[in-house]
Amino acid sequence: MANRSGSADLPLHSGRVPKWLGERMTRLGAVITEAIVHHYGREEFLDRLSHPFWFQSFGAVMGMDWHSSGITTSVIGALKRGLNPLSNELGLHVCGGRGAQSRKTPSELFEVGNRVGFDAGRLAETSRLVAKVDSAAVQDGFDLYLHGFVVADDGKWVVIQQGMNGETRQARRYHWRSRGLTNFVDSPHAAIEGRGQGEILNLADRRADLSRNGQLDLLKNLSPERIAKEAAALMVQECGSKKSAPKDQLELPHLIMPAHHDVRESDINMKRLSGNIAAAVEQGPADFKELLLVPGVGARTVKALAMVAEVIHGAPCRFSDPARFSLAHGGKDRHPFPVPIKVYDETISVMKSAVSKARLGREEELEALKRLDEQSRRLENYVTGPDLKEIVAGEFRQSSSLGGRSVFGWES
Known part of the structure; x- marks a missing residue:
């Protein structure tokens, strides 16, 4: 996980997450995390966070704008509110955030370290180094404004930070993972999300090792006049021949x-x-509703649960289309449809019931969710369904009866 695992273009969107959605994202994000940790452990959850495709799908299934940069801020915020009260049970801690919150990361790490016993000083230095690499060593036109640090009791961590380019109205998200990281300036990223926008200066790429050493040698051994002369010669050489990409450059x-x-x-x-x-x-x-033993759960909620189950159990290759997960609980801006509050609350209720019983050794409800995900994968090989316009139109028709709500108000 120490290498880049993918990239994406994230349009910059303004606006805030309304309180009614933020509170639900906090509860759903926490209970999905609990289910992942219960099934697969903390290491797997950290791996998921460091995967950009899963992270975008995670935000989409929680009712955020499925494609915008706002998913990063809202997911980090929801996890911080939802997981920190559960830190004694899960052994996970979320520090930092957007703007002024990002600058509090070192002090928050010291606070957690004093409680659980990891080396907070080392992690605080890590936090600063990560921010420096993405703001100074990788000069790609994006100014950092968000830094989220998720750390486990054993000191393993994930960093998710995001920068913006005001001129192009785009954002870029950077994912880091402690596992496999041996050098902060030698291809350290788990992933960088963002469309290529011309040539960039990336001195944190392992292929820049010769360049880094060469720069140090130049500064030690050459006068400013000699450096200028060498640079002019290189420019003439570059104009004379178009160089191809290095053979060891990986296709992502x-x-x-x-x-x-x-x-x-x-x-x-x-x-x-x-x-x-x-x-x-x-x-x-x-039989699924009976198996869950949760009264009042309708068929529409089971559709949402099928996508939540995939977020919990799906392999990385399953998240190449995060837009699909927006069909679980809609979006706050009515895209693809208003958030169905009744369905959302039922989803949270089912998940909380399943996780609570699993803690007591009663696994039947969590296992039922896992079987629902397995069933989805079996059926997709031969079933067909309505087209997307028909699905979305059906959601709008029943929106008011499902408590449809968006930033524009309740659906009438």
Whole structure:
């Protein structure tokens, strides 16, 4: 996980997360985390956070704008509010945040370190180094404004930070993971999200080792006049021949988040979506609801749970289309449809019931969610379903009955 695992373009969006959604994101984010830690452990949750495709899908399933830069701020904020009260149980701590909160990261790390016993001084230095690399060693036109540090009791950590480019109205997110990291200036990122925008200066790439050493030698051994002469000669050489990319440059998967706000069929793997829907329809009314033993859960909630189950259990390759997960609980700006509050609250209720019983050794509800995810994957190989326009139109038709709400108000 010490190498880049992908990239994406994140449009900059203004606005705030309304309180009614922020509170629900806090509860749903915490209970999904609890389920992942219960099934797979803290290491797996940290791995998920360091994967940009999963992180975007995680935010989308919680009702945030599926493609915008706001997912980063809102997810980090929701996790900080939701996980820190559970830190004694989960052994996870979220520090930092946006703006002034980011500058509090070292002091928050010392506070946690004094409680649990890890080397807070070393981690505080790590926090500063990570920020320095992405703001100074990688000069790509993005100014950092968010720094989130998620650390476990054993000192293992993930850093997620984001920069903005006001001229292009774009953001770039940087993912770091402590596991496998041996050098802060030798290809340290787990991932960098952001569309390529011309040549950048990246002295944190392992392929820049010769360049870094060469710069030090130049400063030690050459006069300013000699350096200027060498630079002029290099410019003439560069203009005379177009160099190809280095052979050792890895081709990375790119998650291109489009400028359009509406969710389109081209943004979604319809085969996977049909599997999600079919699993909910076939399993839900028949026996899934009885198995969960949660009264009042409707078929629409089971559809949302099918996508939540995939966020918990899905492999990294399953998250190349984060727009699909916005169909669980909609979006605050009515894209793809208003947030169905009744469905959202039922999802939280089911998840809390499942996790609470699992703590007592009663695994049947969490296992039922896992089977729902497995069913989705089996069915997607041969089922077909309605097109996206039909699905979204159906959501709008029943929106008011499901408590549809957005930043524009309640659906009438």
